Structures are given as structure tokens and as C-alpha cells.
Amino acid sequence: MPKKRNINKMPAYLDLAQSLTGMILALFISGHILFESTILISKNAMYNMTLFFEGYFFFGDKYPSIITFLAISVLLILIVHTLAVFHKFPSSYRQFTLMRKHMKQLNHHDTYLWAVQVITGFSMFFLASIHLYTMISMPDQIGPYASSERIVTDMMWPLYFLLLFAVVIHAGIGVYRLIIKWGFFEAKQQKFMKQRRALLRTLMYFVITLYLVIGTASLARYIQIGYAHDFEKGERYHPQTKIAQE
Numbered sequence: 344m345p346k347k348r349n350i351n352k353m354p355a356y357l358d359l360a361q362s363l364t365g366m367i368l369a370l371f372i373s374g375h376i377l378f379e380s381t382i383l384i385s386k387n388a389m390y391n392m393t394l395f396f397e398g399y400f401f402f403g404d405k406y407p408s409i410i411t412f413l414a415i416s417v418l419l420i421l422i423v424h425t426l427a428v429f430h431k432f433p434s435s436y437r438q439f440t441l442m443r444k445h446m447k448q449l450n451h452h453d454t455y456l457w458a459v460q461v462i463t464g465f466s467m468f469f470l471a472s473i474h475l476y477t478m479i480s481m482p483d484q485i486g487p488y489a490s491s492e493r494i495v496t497d498m499m500w501p502l503y504f505l506l507l508f509a510v511v512i513h514a515g516i517g518v519y520r521l522i523i524k525w526g527f528f529e530a531k532q533q534k535f536m537k538q539r540r541a542l543l544r545t546l547m548y549f550v551i552t553l554y555l556v557i558g559t560a561s562l563a564r565y566i567q568i569g570y571a572h573d574f575e576k577g578e579r580y581h582p583q584t585k586i587a588q589e
């Protein structure tokens with residue numbers, strides 16, 4: 344009777360969990376940056392976006408707890424994603440130096456992208472946790488003024504700036520690697536494989552740049568609002584206020 348081999352399926356499950364949670368987070372952040380960039384249209388547009396996420400247009404009243412629920416869900420997905428990725432990291436200094444040696448020998452663009460992802464992912468986890476904690480604990484403090492006040496008076500802009508770069512680069516490279524890994528963009532003929540990959544890489548750099556430009560412009564607008572208006576601490580935006588009509 345052939346001996347039954349005991350195959351450890353855990354790495355495969357972790358890999359799948361990493362891909363799925365990564366995809367969800369990438370979709371979330373691409374929506375997030377666009378929703379939040381409504382400030383570039385007007386204060387009113389961002390105000391309405393906030394009302395939308397507070398459920399105002401569905402329930403006729405504001406429920407900031409919806410935002411708390413969303414933020415807790417995102418935090419949990421982020422934790423699962425991070426834990427699922429851990430099994431791929433070098434677990435000792437010896438493994439780390441060996442990996443660096445291999446990377447230098449290979450000099451492979453995609454291997455360097457992996458290293459960038461490790462660095463951005465590590466920073467992102469800490470920076471995003473701080474931001475998510477704010478969203479969980481103060482879901483009613485979001486809006487054209489409340490957000491600008493947090494960004495300027497509470498000095499959140501350096502954190503957002505670093506987080507923006509870390510998350511956009513991390514998500515961009517992550518999606519590129521996912522597409523390659525699961526073979527979504529593969530050419531039928533081997534000879535076109537290299538061109539396909541180069542095209543995908545160009546697309547990745549384009550999307551990363553686009554999101555960085557939108558994110559930086561939005562952040563600049565929040566900073567501008569924060570400095571331009573001498574609003575009293577805690578003053579909330581309302582479409583009928585004098586400043587709102589500017």
C-alpha cells in the first residue's frame with residue numbers, strides 16, 4: 344500500500360489569503376483616494392460624500408457608526424493580510440543576508456519590486472493603524488473642515504503624505520504581482536511574454552503616478568483649507584455657512 348504523504352497545505356492557504364485580502368485592500372484604497380479627492384471639486388462635494396458614507400441618503404439621518412464599522416473591517420483585513428505575508432519573510436539574519444546576495448546576483452527588476460513592497464508594507468502597517476484608529480474613534484469628525492483641521496492643526500499631513508506614498512506604491516506593485524502570479528495577463532505565445540510584462544509594468548507605473556498626483560493634490564487642498572480659514576476649533580462645515588459659498 345502506498346504511504347500517504349503528509350502535505351502541508353498551510354503555505355497555499357496563506358498565499359490565497361494574502362492574494363484575496365490584498366485585492367480587497369487595493370480596491371478599497373483606489374476608491375478611497377478618489378472619494379476623498381472630491382475636495383478638489385468643492386467643499387460641498389466632499390461634504391456630500393461624507394453624508395453618503397454616513398448613510399444619510401439611505402436612512403435620512405447621519406450614522407457615523409457606519410464609518411466605525413467600515414474602518415474596523417478594513418483594519419481586520421489589513422491584519423489578516425499582514426499575518427498572511429509574514430511566512431514569506433526571512434526569519435533570521437542569515438536568511439536575510441542570503442536573500443540580499445541572491446537579489447544582487449539576480450539583478451531582476453521584479454525581485455527589487457518585492458523588496459520595495461516589503462519596505463512600503465512595513466511602514467504602511469504602522470501609519471495606516473494610526474489613521475484607522477482615528478477613523479474608528481472619531482467617525483463623526485470627517486468633513487471639509489473637520490478633516491482640514493485634523494490635517495493642519497493636529498499635524499497629520501506628514502503622516503498622510505508618507506502613508507499616501509507607501510500605500511499607493513505598495514498597492515500598485517501588489518496588483519502587478521498578483522496579475523503575474525495568477526496569470527491574468529499571460530500571452531498565448533512564449534515570445535510575447537516579455538512584451539506583455541513590459542506593458543503591464545508601464546501600466547503599473549502610470550496608475551501609481553496618477554494616484555500619487557490625485558492624492559497629493561487632495562492633501563494640498565485640505566492643507567490650503569486648513570490654513571486659509573480661521574475657523575474655530577471644532578467648527579463644522581455646513582452648506583449654508585458663509586465660508587461654504589466662497
Ligand code: HEM
Pocket residue numbers: 372375376379410413414415417467471474475478484485486489490491493494499503504506507508510557558559561562
Ligand atoms: C474605513 C477606513 C477609512 C476611512 C473612513 C478613511 C477616511 C479618510 C479621510 C476622511 C481622510 C481625509 C483626512 C481626514 O479626515 O483625516 C483620509 C485620508 C487618507 N487616508 Fe484614509 N480612511 C480609511 C482607511 C485608510 C487606509 C486603510 C489607508 C491606507 C492604507 C488610508 C490612507 C489614507 C491616506 C493616504 C490619506 C491622505 C489622502 C491624500 O493624500 O489625499 N485610509 N482617510
